[in-house]
């Protein structure tokens with residue numbers, strides 16, 4: 410285990426790594442599995458340190474996720490932060506979407522495509538690379554379904570760290586180009602994300618990778634905390650309160666669970682009034698191991714071989730599946746999966762009603778919202794936040810059919826008339 414080499418000058422509110430299975434505690438460091446039961450570790454906080462954080466302090470902070478540094482495990486010292494201006498993305502009131510779906514309460518889109526590399530992954534990467542630097546790693550790596558690759562390569566370039574990024578070789582061209590352009594090492598693996606992840610786990614055990622922080626493997630407890638800032642921002646943007654329910658896409662299931670954890674910590678810190686909320690999870694039918702376990706009433710997530718256009722969500726063996734099931738079941742929420750046609754319709758519905766062009770993962774989320782409404786599984790009288798986690802230009806092929814000019818005309822009034830537009 411690597412011990413923190415270079416602790417920030419300002420003490421962190423994080424107190425320990427805590428096993429999510431058995432509750433065993435370990436010192437903060439580059440460890441991601443429990444020595445007692447091999448369960449995954451997450452960051453535990455000192456409640457008194459959380460309680461010292463004030464709304465005023467946060468509001469006076471930078472216009473980025475680092476305004477929440479007092480609720481994060483790293484980055485208390487601004488000098489150690491990897492800051493690309495990630496976060497404080499728009500929370501858009503989607504009245505036309507709400508009307509079309511029959512909501513009587515407000516529906517909001519948290520549009521995280523507005524981050525520097527156009528997905529929510531900039532949040533987890535900002536925190537993970539800050540942690541990797543504080544932990545003394547010299548190189549940064551990841552196993553990715555696409556968006557993480559974009560973000561790791563970009564942030565490594567920004568801070569001048571070497572990077573090595575592993576992706577399935579058959580990703581969308583835009584995601585491959587957007588990673589390669591930043592100049593690190595990019596390895597296309599002939600296999601699924603789950604194969605890539607297994608390879609990275611093996612590499613992490615080799616001497617050659619001892620100096621390498623894999624953001625979503627050995628730095629994972631820190632990485633995962635970055636997603637809490639989605640929840641923090643939503644609460645702040647709503648005037649310091651937690652919405653009645655939210656819908657989020659799931660690949661590993663981490664982001665959905667961390668938004669939930671973020672809400673709980675806001676209450677613990679006394680930053681928002683105590684309230685209850687429901688959590689809804691979205692998957693694509695081509696890769697729905699968590700939603701299937703939910704439908705079967707099972708706590709066991711059976712691995713699948715992913716297919717389908719929502720490639721960024723194609724994790725067949727989701728590490729946080731059981732915890733996502735817990736978050737959803739314990740709050741009285743639900744899950745659903747949607748097929749490729751429904752996903753495309755979801756992308757178009759959001760674009761047409763809200764002016765937000767989402768990647769296929771956002772299409773999954775909006776299509777699941779629609780499905781849950783139609784099935785009567787979500788209460789349309791409760792204020793709802795829908796997380797759009799990636800940009801439409803990244804998966805443009807998925808919806809290119811029919812997305813053409815209404816007419817091609819000569820630059821004259823006659824041309825307009827000929828096309829029936831005048």
Ligand SMILES: Cc1ncc(COP(=O)(O)O)c(C=O)c1O
Nearest residue numbers: 556660661662663664721798799
């Ligand atoms: C656009 C997008 N949304 C959501 C997710 C889901 O993330 P998680 O693995 O935390 O469930 C991913 C994961 O890669 C993603 O790329």
Ligand SMILES: [Zn+2]
Nearest residue numbers: 428431443446
């Ligand atoms: Zn354990």
